Amino acid sequence: MKKIYLFSDGSSLGNPGEGGYCAILRYNENEKIVSGGQKLATNNQMELKAVIEGLKALKESCEVEIVSDSSYVVRGINEWLKNWIKKGFAKVKNPELWQEYIKAAKNHKIKATWVKGHAGHEENEICDKIAKEEALKLKK
Numbered sequence: 179m180k181k182i183y184l185f186s187d188g189s190s191l192g193n194p195g196e197g198g199y200c201a202i203l204r205y206n207e208n209e210k211i212v213s214g215g216q217k218l219a220t221n222n223q224m225e226l227k228a229v230i231e232g233l234k235a236l237k238e239s240c241e242v243e244i245v246s247d248s249s250y251v252v253r254g255i256n257e258w259l260k261n262w263i264k265k266g267f268a269k270v271k272n273p274e275l276w277q278e279y280i281k282a283a284k285n286h287k288i289k290a291t292w293v294k295g296h297a298g299h300e301e302n303e304i305c306d307k308i309a310k311e312e313a314l315k316l317k318k
Contacts, residue, residue: 179239179240179241179287180205180238180240180241181205181240181241181243182203182204182205182236182240182241182242182243183202183203183204183205183242183243183245183301184201184202184203184204184229184232184233184242184243184244184245185201185202185204185245185246185301185302185304185305186199186200186201186202186225186228186229186232186244186245186246186248186251186305187199187200187225187228187246187247187248187295187302187305187306187308187309188200188221188222188223188224188225188226188227188228188248188309189221189224189306189309189310189312189313190219190220190221190223190224190313191313191314191317193220193221194218194219194220195218195219195313195317196215196216196217196218196219196313196314196316196317197215197216197217197218197219197220197221197223197224197227197312197313197316198213198214198215198216198224198308198309198310198311198312198313198314198315198316199213199214199215199224199225199227199228199231199309199312200212200213200228200304200305200306200308200309200312201213201228201229201231201232201235201305202232202301202304202305203232203235203236204301205240210235211308212228212231212232212234212235213308213309213312214227214231214312215312215313215315215316216316217316222248222250222251222271222272223272223275224309224313225246225248225250225251226248226250226251226254226272226275226276226279227275228246228305228309229244229246229251229255229279229282230275230278230279230282232244233279233282233283233286234282236286239285239286239287240286240287241286241287241289242283242286242287242288242289243288243289243290243291244288244289244290244291245290245291245293245299245301245302246290246291246292246293246302247292247293247294247295247296247299247302247306248292249292251290252290252291252292254276255279255288255290256289256290259276259280262276263280
């Protein structure tokens with residue numbers, strides 16, 4: 179099983195407002211950037227959308243380490259998701275996105291790792307810049 183690193187970030191101008199996301203997929207020396215935006219979105223929605231779209235870009239089952247500055251995404255994946263599923267996503271924000279995540283993640287072995295945002299982590303800084311650019315495109 180290939181080991182993939184998925185670096186991700188999301189941005190929202192207004193929260194909710196114009197949103198952008200970016201994921202960098204890395205396998206050995208190969209990289210692919212996936213990015214996009216949404217007219218009305220929250221920061222958390224874009225953080226999660228970056229992960230979802232990154233996973234959707236994978237063509238085969240992989241071991242994936244998600245690296246994100248979003249404690250919402252990292253804790254959601256590592257800690258909260260099992261209980262949310264058991265409770266049918268009652269009182270959970272963004273249930274449709276979490277269900278989309280489950281579908282995108284089902285064929286992969288996933289581990290999520292938190293990194294401090296805006297602290298010089300190279301891939302996080304790149305994702306942050308691209309996510310903001312995607313949100314700004316929608317604002318124009």
